[in-house]
Amino acid sequence: MNKKTSALHEKEGVSKPETTNKVSAEKIKFNRAKQNSVNDFVTNILDGNITFLSRAITLIESTNVKHQQKANEILDCCLPYANNSVRIGITGVPGVGKSTFIESFGKHLTSKGKKVAVLAVDPSSSINKGSILGDKTRMEELVTDKNAFIRPSPSGTSLGGVAQKTRESIILCEAAGFDTIIIETVGVGQSETVVHSMVDFFLLLKLAGAGDELQGIKRGIIEMADAIVINKADGENEKNAKIAKVEFNRALHLYPIKESKWLPKVLTASALHNLGIEKIDTMISDYISLTKENKYFNNKRNEQNKYWLLSTIEQQLKDNFYQNPKIKNALATEINNLEKGSTTPFNAAKRLLKL
Amino acid sequence: MNKKTSALHEKEGVSKPETTNKVSAEKIKFNRAKQNSVNDFVTNILDGNITFLSRAITLIESTNVKHQQKANEILDCCLPYANNSVRIGITGVPGVGKSTFIESFGKHLTSKGKKVAVLAVDPSSSINKGSILGDKTRMEELVTDKNAFIRPSPSGTSLGGVAQKTRESIILCEAAGFDTIIIETVGVGQSETVVHSMVDFFLLLKLAGAGDELQGIKRGIIEMADAIVINKADGENEKNAKIAKVEFNRALHLYPIKESKWLPKVLTASALHNLGIEKIDTMISDYISLTKENKYFNNKRNEQNKYWLLSTIEQQLKDNFYQNPKIKNALATEINNLEKGSTTPFNAAKRLLKL
Numbered sequence: 132m133n134k135k136t137s138a139l140h141e142k143e144g145v146s147k148p149e150t151t152n153k154v155s156a157e158k159i160k161f162n163r164a165k166q167n168s169v170n171d172f173v174t175n176i177l178d179g180n181i182t183f184l185s186r187a188i189t190l191i192e193s194t195n196v197k198h199q200q201k202a203n204e205i206l207d208c209c210l211p212y213a214n215n216s217v218r219i220g221i222t223g224v225p226g227v228g229k230s231t232f233i234e235s236f237g238k239h240l241t242s243k244g245k246k247v248a249v250l251a252v253d254p255s256s257s258i259n260k261g262s263i264l265g266d267k268t269r270m271e272e273l274v275t276d277k278n279a280f281i282r283p284s285p286s287g288t289s290l291g292g293v294a295q296k297t298r299e300s301i302i303l304c305e306a307a308g309f310d311t312i313i314i315e316t317v318g319v320g321q322s323e324t325v326v327h328s329m330v331d332f333f334l335l336l337k338l339a340g341a342g343d344e345l346q347g348i349k350r351g352i353i354e355m356a357d358a359i360v361i362n363k364a365d366g367e368n369e370k371n372a373k374i375a376k377v378e379f380n381r382a383l384h385l386y387p388i389k390e391s392k393w394l395p396k397v398l399t400a401s402a403l404h405n406l407g408i409e410k411i412d413t414m415i416s417d418y419i420s421l422t423k424e425n426k427y428f429n430n431k432r433n434e435q436n437k438y439w440l441l442s443t444i445e446q447q448l449k450d451n452f453y454q455n456p457k458i459k460n461a462l463a464t465e466i467n468n469l470e471k472g473s474t475t476p477f478n479a480a481k482r483l484l485k486l
Numbered sequence: 487m488n489k490k491t492s493a494l495h496e497k498e499g500v501s502k503p504e505t506t507n508k509v510s511a512e513k514i515k516f517n518r519a520k521q522n523s524v525n526d527f528v529t530n531i532l533d534g535n536i537t538f539l540s541r542a543i544t545l546i547e548s549t550n551v552k553h554q555q556k557a558n559e560i561l562d563c564c565l566p567y568a569n570n571s572v573r574i575g576i577t578g579v580p581g582v583g584k585s586t587f588i589e590s591f592g593k594h595l596t597s598k599g600k601k602v603a604v605l606a607v608d609p610s611s612s613i614n615k616g617s618i619l620g621d622k623t624r625m626e627e628l629v630t631d632k633n634a635f636i637r638p639s640p641s642g643t644s645l646g647g648v649a650q651k652t653r654e655s656i657i658l659c660e661a662a663g664f665d666t667i668i669i670e671t672v673g674v675g676q677s678e679t680v681v682h683s684m685v686d687f688f689l690l691l692k693l694a695g696a697g698d699e700l701q702g703i704k705r706g707i708i709e710m711a712d713a714i715v716i717n718k719a720d721g722e723n724e725k726n727a728k729i730a731k732v733e734f735n736r737a738l739h740l741y742p743i744k745e746s747k748w749l750p751k752v753l754t755a756s757a758l759h760n761l762g763i764e765k766i767d768t769m770i771s772d773y774i775s776l777t778k779e780n781k782y783f784n785n786k787r788n789e790q791n792k793y794w795l796l797s798t799i800e801q802q803l804k805d806n807f808y809q810n811p812k813i814k815n816a817l818a819t820e821i822n823n824l825e826k827g828s829t830t831p832f833n834a835a836k837r838l839l840k841l
Contacts, residue, residue: 159729203833207829207833208827210827210828210830211827211828212825295832297764298830298831298832299830299832302830321696351706351709353728354706381736382740383739385733385737386709387735392719395623411538418656420623433825434822436824436825436831437771437821437824437831438831439822439831439832439835440824440831440834440838441833443832443835444807444835444838444839445800445803445804447839448803448804448839449798449800450805452799452803454627465794465795466792469788469791469792469795470788470791472566472568473563473565473566473567474562474565475561475653475654475657476791476793476794476795476798477650477653477654477790477794477798478558478561478562478795479795480623480795480798480802482798483799484799484802484803
């Protein structure tokens with residue numbers, strides 16, 4: 132895999148030491164943000180002001196408690212104006228051409244008068260690794276489009292934390308009038324599953340190759356896909372793309388019919404040459420029509436909200452438990468006992484819970 | 487699906503009212519069990535005494551705290567003698583012939599001098615639903631085999647609870663000298679995942695049909711399978727079984743190579759006519775050799791123990807939280823708010839955690 136060509140993994144060209152970078156960035160953000168009231172933020176966001184949108188997302192992403200409080204107030208005020216968008220998740224390994232695809236797809240949408248926000252969920256990114264620069268420089272045209280808003284992945288150590296920030300950013304983008312939200316992710320850890328749980332439509336980007344690239348599909352990912360798009364289907368690759376299309380169609384066939392009643396599609400595209408993009412747009416519209424009519428669209432969003440409520444609670448309960456130093460030590464001992472075979476998992480759990 | 491022919495789902499022929507049944511059953515079990523000390527139990531279990539094994543499992547399954555304490559002491563004493571077995575998970579929808587397969591496979595193993603214990607994980611079963619009778623009457627020959635021990639699924643409302651009891655029963659069976667433990671399950675809820683997490687080898691039973699039965703495969707199940715056995719491959723069905731074999735082989739091909747380095751196999755069998763059973767036995771031996779050599783076997787068991795330790799803890803943390811009446815009420819309100827769109831999942835979670 133060529134990591135250097137991946138937007139999310141761009142690690143070059145940013146050389147400042149971590150600490151300076153973080154501290155000064157926080158300071159600049161804070162000085163900016165404190166000048167405006169919650170009301171200022173909300174009014175400007177609802178007005179579609181991208182600078183305020185961007186600053187509000189910075190507050191969401193901040194680890195400063197005061198920032199978070201302000202962010203929560205802004206979120207609460209924006210909430211009634213959110214939800215009116217189509218949320219599209221896009222995943223694919225580095226090198227598959229995600230940035231080029233999003234640029235091409237995004238330009239197509241804005242040319243039709245749509246407003247497109249591009250967010251990312253990348254648990255491996257962080258400010259000092261340069262993912263911000265990475266993302267933006269890889270979508271040269273879209274980044275200058277006034278109807279597009281590109282925001283790199285928030286940094287964070289836990290996928291849950293990164294995902295929470297992204298979900299909250301979606302709400303702000305929607306309140307700011309963005310009607311299409313694209314969430315990009317690379318297949319790091321469970322990130323596709325997390326993105327899948329926050330979007331309406333989930334698109335898997337693939338490359339056609341010698342055929343054995345099908346081997347590399349991550350567990351469960353085909354099952355989540357509402358569509359597989361085989362990118363770079365141009366020139367000599369076209370034939371391979373067609374073969375891959377047949378194979379993927381066959382693979383999709385093996386799964387039970389989805390609750391959405393949508394039959395996942397396999398399409399080919401060449402994002403670089405803007406080929407096949409229109410069809411993908413139409414397909415997603417078809418999906419939205421179908422699922423809005425059969426109520427799946429709203430049901431899924433409700434289910435997603437419940438899922439996020441419960442998983443936030445459960446994550447917090449676990450964190451409280453495992454971060455207790457007494458538990459940390461005892462857990463290490465019990466795991467050792469398990470490996471020696473001197474206790475059962477259930478007895479060990481009982482002892483730990485008693486602490 | 488013909489529920490009546492499924493062992494786990496047998497619901498007929500048991501007509502006693504639930505309460506009488508449960509109370510009297512507990513009483514009989516208690517009176518029996520109390521006569522023997524922990525030491526009696528352990529000595530007899532290690533001696534391979536099936537009556538004591540059976541009674542000890544009854545203690546494990548009991549909801550009575552005293553019984554559970556005694557069960558824990560027995561477990562602790564048996565633990566050093568456990569672990570020396572091959573644990574095989576078998577799943578398949580009702581009607582696929584699980585009981586017939588296990589009978590045929592089990593007889594084959596005992597004829598080679600093996601000792602076979604058959605346990606079940608079925609979250610939908612309970613004593614008064616008759617799953618005990620069901621299981622036992624469906625394996626007429628194996629049940630009378632002195633080298634076989636058949637125990638139906640413990641009853642319970644939560645899959646986690648049922649699974650914990652089964653896992654503890656595995657330890658006792660191993661201590662009693664059973665060298666092959668078969669865990670049967672029907673695909674109810676997440677039961678395959680749970681069984682997968684307690685076995686060394688996971689076998690999916692399928693039927694050959696018109697071809698479109700492949701559609702019905704549950705999400706993720708092919709990925710978990712170390713082997714797919716197409717049962718009832720006899721008579722007119724043989725041709726279909728061969729076609730299905732090709733299709734399943736293709737499906738297995740789509741997944742990345744397993745951590746075990748084992749390439750999942752597709753075999754055909756006719757359990758009713760004892761065809762293909764020997765090959766399945768050989769295949770499982772091959773798997774065990776491979777994974778013992780590459781250390782995966784032990785690593786996986788260690789991982790499974792850790793998994794059960796953490797999941798027991800986390801389940802308990804969740805239970806404590808959600809069963810709090812204050813939380814119950816507030817949670818209902820917050821879910822309502824989410825559906826109305828008046829709060830975010832994260833703010834709702836924060837409020838609930840403050841309680």
